[in-house]
Amino acid sequence: MPGIEKREFITLFNEMFQPVKNYVYYKVGDIEVAEDIAQxxxxxxxxxxxxxxxKTVKSLLFTIASNLCKNxxxxxxxxxxxxxxxxRNQWEVSPEFELELKEFNAKxxxxxxxxxxxxxxxxxxxxxxxxxxxxxxxxxxxSVKAVEKRMKNALTELKKTIEYKL
Numbered sequence: 001m002p003g004i005e006k007r008e009f010i011t012l013f014n015e016m017f018q019p020v021k022n023y024v025y026y027k028v029g030d031i032e033v034a035e036d037i038a039q040x041x042x043x044x045x046x047x048x049x050x051x052x053x054x055k056t057v058k059s060l061l062f063t064i065a066s067n068l069c070k071n072x073x074x075x076x077x078x079x080x081x082x083x084x085x086x087x088r089n090q091w092e093v094s095p096e097f098e099l100e101l102k103e104f105n106a107k108x109x110x111x112x113x114x115x116x117x118x119x120x121x122x123x124x125x126x127x128x129x130x131x132x133x134x135x136x137x138x139x140x141x142x143s144v145k146a147v148e149k150r151m152k153n154a155l156t157e158l159k160k161t162i163e164y165k166l
Contacts, residue, residue: 002051003049004050004052009046009049020041021034021038023062023066027069030117033121037065037069041061045064073113077109079124080112122140122147122150122151123155123158133147
């Protein structure tokens with residue numbers, strides 16, 4: 001009979017939260033994000049507790065966490081693409097310039113995806129969402145100096161990997 005009782009869920013949480021959080025941390029590289037995603041995975045299990053079998057819930061937790069990681073990354077890419085397309089469509093440009101810009105944007109997106117999660121998060125929050133360093137620090141629960149360092153690292157890495165040809 002499917003279903004997880006409250007006491008079984010509490011036991012499951014106490015036993016599996018740390019392993020799920022570690023799994024997510026290895027995927028995203030940011031401990032705060034890993035904790036949030038692990039909590040979200042457990043929330044989803046709790047919401048569907050009447051349909052879930054205790055026997056299979058552990059593997060389900062890892063599957064849910066993996067999907068949440070993927071969804072988060074895809075959302076960041078969509079936001080980045082929208083911001084690039086919106087600003088680009090405000091000007092009329094030659095077809096050659098448009099092609100170069102598309103190639104540059106593709107390379108830039110590829111390189112942003114290769115940044116560590118901490119650096120990528122700070123970069124996207126500042127450059128796409130328009131948050132100040134202080135706002136980013138407050139949102140991530142880190143110091144402004146940590147945000148400055150992450151942004152510097154992100155920009156340094158991007159400069160190393162992208163040839164600017166405009």
